[in-house]
Amino acid sequence: xxxxxxxxxxxxxxxxxxxxxxxxxxxxxxxxxxxxxxxxxxxxxxxxxxxxxxxxxxxxxxxxxxxxxxxxxxxxxxxxxxxxxxxxxxxxxxxxxxxxxxxxxxxxxxxxxxxxxxxxxxxxxxxxxxxxxxxxxxxxxxxxxx
Numbered sequence: 001x002x003x004x005x006x007x008x009x010x011x012x013x014x015x016x017x018x019x020x021x022x023x024x025x026x027x028x029x030x031x032x033x034x035x036x037x038x039x040x041x042x043x044x045x046x047x048x049x050x051x052x053x054x055x056x057x058x059x060x061x062x063x064x065x066x067x068x069x070x071x072x073x074x075x076x077x078x079x080x081x082x083x084x085x086x087x088x089x090x091x092x093x094x095x096x097x098x099x100x101x102x103x104x105x106x107x108x109x110x111x112x113x114x115x116x117x118x119x120x121x122x123x124x125x126x127x128x129x130x131x132x133x134x135x136x137x138x139x140x141x142x143x144x145x146x
Contacts, residue, residue: 044140048140048146051109051123051145054101054109057078058078060092061088065089065090068113069113071112074111075100076100078097107125107129109122110123117142118142121143122141123139123143124140125139126139126140
């Protein structure tokens with residue numbers, strides 16, 4: 001009786017396996033390029049979140065002291081009380097952030113106060129590290145993030 005069962009069992013033919021492999025190859029060709037674009041999108045989102053967080057800290061600094069740190073004082077003024085330039089009189093003990101982050105591409109954020117686009121400009125040059133650019137290489141700043 002066992003031998004009868006073995007004869008009735010059916011396996012996959014070579015043609016069926018090849019069809020499945022071709023279909024998987026086509027799907028991989030469509031899906032993989034879309035997945036590879038996600039890391040850059042994630043880095044740009046992380047930069048936007050960090051910029052918004054730094055904006056909040058700068059807002060708290062101004063609320064306490066009546067002015068934004070100067071360009072020379074930079075974002076370091078959010079970590080420790082500046083000792084040169086316009087020295088804040090009501091600097092929050094412990095600072096406004098623990099440390100100044102770098103952008104997702106490993107470069108420091110750029111800060112200008114007063115800024116060309118507002119009270120201050122806070123931005124990253126993006127993955128190319130150069131001013132300007134288009135698409136994924138475009139600068140990301142507090143004036144152009146949602």
